[in-house]
Amino acid sequence: MREWPGHVATSLRLWGCSFRCPYCSSIDLREPADGGVAWNDVVAHLLLHRDMIDGVVVTGGEPTEDPDLPSLLAALKDLDVDVRLDTNGSRPDVLAYLLAEALCDSVALDVKAVPARYRELSDERDMAARVSECVDMLIASDIEHEFRTTVVPGFVDPEELPRIARALRGGRLYILQQYHPMPGQDAAPFPDDVLRQAARACSRFLPTSPRGLTIEDD
């Protein structure tokens, strides 16, 4: 499945995120609202369909802001499925706990931009440092991981990408995600070739690929 290459996976999207990304495609998930499903009901549903999947991607919102995340991941591990966590890297304390308890098999961490731009995303002044701590934690671990940056015009300058990649050196994979505007977002994506060229420049530091191009590479 595209969301986790090599797996037939389903996604669980958890409510809550304190970031303010200008291109967020999950605005409806940032604030808790009525209508969600209790996670133990979700796990019971997955148990019924266990033979159809071999992986679950836990995403959001920002899953590490949910105090029930460790319990949810433990329940998923009891189903004997592989678990990928999507995170923005804002909670190194939570990530450290999940890694120590082996509650996920893979982590995808969004590196939103260069450190100075994190002030636009969060009121927490140490947010860039927290993300950096999560990056270092993953690089030092044995867990499968990838770092991702969505290349949003006006927020991420392609010329800054090698600088971000240098800070990810030692990581397993860096994905440069093409921006696809949501309704109401009017910035035009960079041409695919801009992402391909940036990926070549970033590859000096760690394996890097563009993803989500208008015309995908073979």
Ligand code: SF4
């Ligand atoms: S971290 Fe994800 S969910 Fe949160 S605002 Fe950014 S894009 Fe949206």
